[in-house]
Amino acid sequence: MNSLDEIFDSITDSPIFKDREKLLPDYIPERLVHREQELTRLAQTLAVALRGERPNNIFIYGLTGTGKTAAVKLVTRKLSDRASTRGVRLYPVYINVRQRDTPYRVMSDIAETIGLRIPFTGLATSEVFRRFMAKAKRLRGIMVIVLDEIDFLVKKHGDDILYKLLRANEELENFKISIVGITNSISFVENLDPRVKSSLGEEEIVFSPYNAQQLNDILSERASLAFKDGVLDDDVIPLCAALAAREHGDARRALDLLRVAGEIAERQGDRKVTSRHVMAARIEIERDRVVEIVRTLPMHGKLVLAAVTAMTRGGKNKTTTGEVYDYYRKLVARLGIEEVTFRRVSGIIGELDMLGIIRTRTISRGRYGKTRYIELASSYKPIIDVLAEDSSLEYIARNLEEVINASENSRSL
């Protein structure tokens, strides 16, 4: 009983945090440090909506964690506040296309913001579009559609919906659509339909990565809101900034590090957050990421990953697609499951690469053919742990440990 009370007391009265939510990825601050120029450009472009005119479409480039999403959300939020006091009908929609990665889901999100009810599935995408247009024709106002990580949608499903949405304005009179596309891959624009490319890129804004000093400023600003006074050691913020700066200036990672470091300090009952907690946070974040990815992998995805883990001896060596396939077949045979084709395994390897759990590089070995060099991009321990959670794969997980340990021993000889 006592211990439960202690837990609840320690939660309600955190010795570390004043307001932990200020460090969460979805918190949008009132002020964005070091993004003044970009915010100005965005605001200037979108401001014409307050006069009832259609803003130019905007294309935003920038690596992850450079403040693109925060900037767009901040500006659209302020814009719709202003619009309502000015009596202009504004319909902002924010869609993260990586999470809602089909034309159908994107279209239903858009349709729902003008008050239509769209089922999860069952309708044709063109039907959703038709219903949207039918209602939009009867409305007056400006719709700002933000498509975050737009490259995912186009890569998977082509630029068809983009083209339709961009052309929708031709059929509408009092309702106007303006699109803000956000991407972290600049090269993706090149394989767009030229018509889509030119109308989407009426305005372009580039978000460059933060350097360590800028990350420092961002973290300091946020830390003063989130942490109680004096709980951060002096070297904590510079360390988080330096670690994130090494990963292409990703502010989100920097904030995650800071938050998790604080959480670890709190869990351990420490009164101060130190660099030791930051280093522990780094490991914990990476582990959680891997665990979540591996858990949601389908069966053959897990087996291919197991094969990669085995062939790379837990990450020490490189391997190739052919080697992975051979090992995968052995695993499948041992489990008595039907195997998937080589093409599919190759596809799974590509997917694992996209998920960031392995790293691949296509190379040519001349006479000995073209293939991909495959490395493990993460520690093998969480992978084995998650595999062992599945009772049918437990044996394989054990075996992996043996394979890796054996290679360790032979190395030390």
Add this chain to the structure above:
DNA sequence: CCTCCACAGGAAGCGCAGGAGT
């Protein structure tokens, strides 16, 4: 300089589950 390996990775389509609309 050409060949030819061991793949890469595109395209089309299939069978299934989950869910509408009629």
Add this chain to the structure above:
DNA sequence: ACTCCTGCGCTTCCTGTGGAGG
């Protein structure tokens, strides 16, 4: 009850390719 839709994991068939070795 029936038809039609989508997403997913997958197969089949395919064309393309960097460079070591002849």
